[in-house]
Amino acid sequence: MLNPIRKQQYLQLMAERGWDLLLFYGDGWRKDLFRCLINVNFSGPQAVALLSRSGQIRALVTDPWDVEPVGAAIEDEPMLSLRLAEGLRAVLAAEARAIVAVNGLEQMEARFVRAVQEIAGAVPVSATADVEEIRRVKTAEEIEWIRRAAQLADRGYEHFVKVCEPGMTEFELVAEVESFVKAHGAEDNFMLVASGGTEVTGMKPPTARRFQPGDSVTTELTPQVNGYYAQICRTLVIGEPSAAQLQAYSIFAAAQQAAQTYLRPGVDISDVARVQNDVFRARGYGDYTGPQYTRVRGHNLGLYPDELPHVLENVHYICKQDMVLIAHPNTYLPLSGYMVFGDTLLVTAEGCVPLNDTPRKLFHS
Amino acid sequence: MKRGFIGWDTQQLPRAALEARLEELQRNIAGLGVQVLVAFCDVWRSNDVRYLSNYMPYWNRALTVIPSGETPILLCALSPRVYPWIRSVTLHETILPSPQLIAQLVRLCAERGWTRVGVLDHEGLPYELYRQLAAEKLEIVDVPRHLVRPKATEAEVAMHRHAARLARGVLEREVTGEALGLTDHELTGRLERALRRAGAEDLFVLVSGGYTPPLPACGTVLGAHSSVTLALEYCGHWVKLSRNVAGMTSPLPPGRGATVHLETLSRASGWEGIAEDDHEAGAVISLQVEIPADGKRLYYGDTCVREGGGLGVL
Numbered sequence: 134m135l136n137p138i139r140k141q142q143y144l145q146l147m148a149e150r151g152w153d154l155l156l157f158y159g160d161g162w163r164k165d166l167f168r169c170l171i172n173v174n175f176s177g178p179q180a181v182a183l184l185s186r187s188g189q190i191r192a193l194v195t196d197p198w199d200v201e202p203v204g205a206a207i208e209d210e211p212m213l214s215l216r217l218a219e220g221l222r223a224v225l226a227a228e229a230r231a232i233v234a235v236n237g238l239e240q241m242e243a244r245f246v247r248a249v250q251e252i253a254g255a256v257p258v259s260a261t262a263d264v265e266e267i268r269r270v271k272t273a274e275e276i277e278w279i280r281r282a283a284q285l286a287d288r289g290y291e292h293f294v295k296v297c298e299p300g301m302t303e304f305e306l307v308a309e310v311e312s313f314v315k316a317h318g319a320e321d322n323f324m325l326v327a328s329g330g331t332e333v334t335g336m337k338p339p340t341a342r343r344f345q346p347g348d349s350v351t352t353e354l355t356p357q358v359n360g361y362y363a364q365i366c367r368t369l370v371i372g373e374p375s376a377a378q379l380q381a382y383s384i385f386a387a388a389q390q391a392a393q394t395y396l397r398p399g400v401d402i403s404d405v406a407r408v409q410n411d412v413f414r415a416r417g418y419g420d421y422t423g424p425q426y427t428r429v430r431g432h433n434l435g436l437y438p439d440e441l442p443h444v445l446e447n448v449h450y451i452c453k454q455d456m457v458l459i460a461h462p463n464t465y466l467p468l469s470g471y472m473v474f475g476d477t478l479l480v481t482a483e484g485c486v487p488l489n490d491t492p493r494k495l496f497h498s
Numbered sequence: 499m500k501r502g503f504i505g506w507d508t509q510q511l512p513r514a515a516l517e518a519r520l521e522e523l524q525r526n527i528a529g530l531g532v533q534v535l536v537a538f539c540d541v542w543r544s545n546d547v548r549y550l551s552n553y554m555p556y557w558n559r560a561l562t563v564i565p566s567g568e569t570p571i572l573l574c575a576l577s578p579r580v581y582p583w584i585r586s587v588t589l590h591e592t593i594l595p596s597p598q599l600i601a602q603l604v605r606l607c608a609e610r611g612w613t614r615v616g617v618l619d620h621e622g623l624p625y626e627l628y629r630q631l632a633a634e635k636l637e638i639v640d641v642p643r644h645l646v647r648p649k650a651t652e653a654e655v656a657m658h659r660h661a662a663r664l665a666r667g668v669l670e671r672e673v674t675g676e677a678l679g680l681t682d683h684e685l686t687g688r689l690e691r692a693l694r695r696a697g698a699e700d701l702f703v704l705v706s707g708g709y710t711p712p713l714p715a716c717g718t719v720l721g722a723h724s725s726v727t728l729a730l731e732y733c734g735h736w737v738k739l740s741r742n743v744a745g746m747t748s749p750l751p752p753g754r755g756a757t758v759h760l761e762t763l764s765r766a767s768g769w770e771g772i773a774e775d776d777h778e779a780g781a782v783i784s785l786q787v788e789i790p791a792d793g794k795r796l797y798y799g800d801t802c803v804r805e806g807g808g809l810g811v812l
Binding site for chain 2: 160161162174176197198200201202238239240241242243244245246247304305307308309311312313314315316317318320322323324325334335337338339340341424425426428465
């Protein structure tokens with residue numbers, strides 16, 4: 134519920150930066166910005182955690198049903214205010230001229246920032262990048278939750294393969310998989326799909342398109358367990374795969390393996406992208422590694438399903454032990470249309486290990 | 499992210515209805531003297547833009563730019579690879595790739611000669627965008643939400659009603675004595691399957707065992723005092739209902755001893771919005787009731803429309 138290791142790290146950060154008060158602002162999209170201190174899946178529109186230099190933790194919630202779970206986590210009654218700006222003014226009333234930093238300042242509505250400014254006397258500073266850097270390296274407990282999420286992703290994909298059949302619509306398939314992962318403990322799930330042939334250039338939310346023989350059915354399946362996401366990417370062919378689909382798959386598999394072989398503490402994330410793209414270049418498909426055809430070659434994972442750094446050749450970040458990320462060389466190829474393949478990877482002292490154990494193959498129904 | 503079925507049923511929502519909303523908007527903001535209106539949306543704050551163009555951001559952020567007399571332009575942070583799909587389910591014909599939303603907006607304003615720009619709920623912008631916009635040489639005019647969505651129309655109330663019936667049917671079939679012994683995860687899975695197959699765009703399920711308010715599932719086994727609260731989005735229209743295994747009901751509004759939790763669902767913000775009681779006729783209200791029972795709590799509630807002096811269940 135309360136992450137004591139993170140709390141100590143944030144207190145150290147506050148001391149280094151000279152901040153009196155660190156706010157963690159979460160809303161319906163970015164709950165992670167709050168949950169990285171108080172890991173409660175709140176229901177209201179927003180929630181704010183307040184960490185003082187003394188180590189005191191308070192909270193402000195905007196839904197009556199959040200009072201009890203958040204209160205249990207911090208062992209103190211949170212303030213309830215249906216209007217966050219009014220709540221911020223009240224909870225900060227004794228903080229005049231405090232140096233306030235906000236994790237999630239960029240996401241915070243401007244009226245909320247103004248409320249903080251009115252009390253503190255200055256615009257709060259952003260703590261988002263500093264907190265993000267702390268969050269990037271997972272604690273042992275966090276790794277255990279991500280491991281469970283990865284296991285659920287494996288089971289969810291097994292169910293995906295079991296139920297996917299010709300004539301089914303994309304949204305019916307997602308309903309089946311969503312039901313499965315929720316029934317087995319997922320609290321949320323990030324999931325994109327696509328189906329079809331060489332006309333398919335990317336994934337999106339599910340449509341009413343019905344699966345046909347020969348389709349490639351792609352998915353990013355990303356269940357969340359106790360706040361933490363793990364992801365798997367696989368492609369399934371309806372019926373027997375064509376020679377072109379098998380050829381395409383071999384490129385994706387080799388690219389993902391190249392990333393997995395290369396990833397270790399101390400390497401630049403840009404090179405984790407480069408080794409994947411080099412596989413495509415070596416096979417004559419280097420043109421399909423750019424933004425016209427693909428977004429990223431992977432990304433960090435944690436309390437948010439698309440954490441930074443992104444795995445891209447123009448992003449430089451030195452990887453650290455206990456980071457968790459997915460390497461997925463997902464892109465369009467003229468051989469097969471859009472195809473995906475990737476596993477969640479834990480960076481260890483000597484290299485990395487996959488947290489998924491779904492077979493590495495081109496599935497078919 | 500929204501991972502339900504996002505489509506555009508032109509029988510339910512004809513293009514002419516969307517165009518009429520834009521015309522009404524232009525009439526409402528005519529007195530502000532702005533050359534263009536800008537509306538922000540993200541995966542969680544989606545309903546303003548959905549109302550205006552039927553764009554539903556399943557992920558990421560976007561700005562809808564509405565010049566007078568023109569089809570809205572979408573500034574979109576998603577990849578151009580999904581623009582054909584966006585065009586198929588929205589009014590948007592022009593979609594500009596915009597990894598930096600404000601920079602793209604400023605370029606567009608310069609190209610079109612727009613200097614006085616209306617921003618829907620200006621102070622509701624994420625601070626990152628608000629600050630970037632403030633640094634530009636544009637005259638920004640706040641456009642309050644009531645000028646964009648003055649009140650729920652009959653067509654919108656009908657969509658809320660459809661969503662409420664959908665949710666009610668599934669809840670009353672699943673939250674019965676037969677659910678005893680299931681875990682809250684298992685029941686959540688059943689609700690997800692039924693409602694997403696029926697076309698729900700988004701869904702939140704909360705469960706109470708009688709000792710806490712409704713909370714996300716945590717693996718507990720359903721008992722005689724369990725209640726389930728469901729928030730469902732169907733074509734951009736939210737409803738919220740609660741039912742309990744005991745089958746206890748409550749008049750709406752309830753009698754003494756019960757605690758009431760009200761939210762307005764028909765305003766621009768919907769499920770994601772500010773909890774409040776809305777006294778305007780036609781407002782769509784979530785009314786959830788906590789009922790004391792044997793030292794525990796049961797929950798019952800529905801989605802209602804305010805009519806005359808009271809509430810009518812949708």
